[in-house]
Amino acid sequence: MKNRLRVLRAERSWSQAELGDRLDVSRQAINAIETGKYDPSLPLAFKMARLFETTIEAIFDDGAQNG
């Protein structure tokens, strides 16, 4: 699944490890999510949305068309 996590992280000048600490997951987990190799759970996606003060849809794109 495509996502804007790397962009959002870069905007705040956070390292993968730093973001991992804020979300209570490992650096490898952040890397796997950013590269699309792992899709986070819904609770983690909500946690990310709250951390970046945005919505889940603004971070993740499943490629499906709306409507």
Place this chain on the structure above:
Amino acid sequence: MMEHKMAEQEKTVPRNKVMKTGIILATLFSVALIAARFAGVLPMPQNMSAGGVIALCVSLTAIVAGYVGWYLYNTDEHDLHANLWSMAWAWIASALITVNWSILHVGGLAPVPNALIIFLGSAVAAASVWAWLRFR
């Protein structure tokens, strides 16, 4: 809020420390099993009493169960995902090796299936899948 976060951090052991402990324990366990396979003996005193053997089994079970609980408490969902798939593939590998080896044995093409080798094969499958999903 901050105090709550600090309290959480105090009770949480760094994940790398937990993982390294597991890798060291698994390596020691694997070396002991491989040594047992090739030396033909288990790496423990050969003249142990029945009580001693039972105590050893109970201790080993307690150590492994305790570690697994500690690991699962400290791990994250990405690692848990890798663990679940590694366990699934370990079971598949174990089933495939056992069935094929048994058929080969019945056909006279292989010796009697060895439980230790099957266990090691499934452990290698689990470790490979876990490492692939965790670090690729």
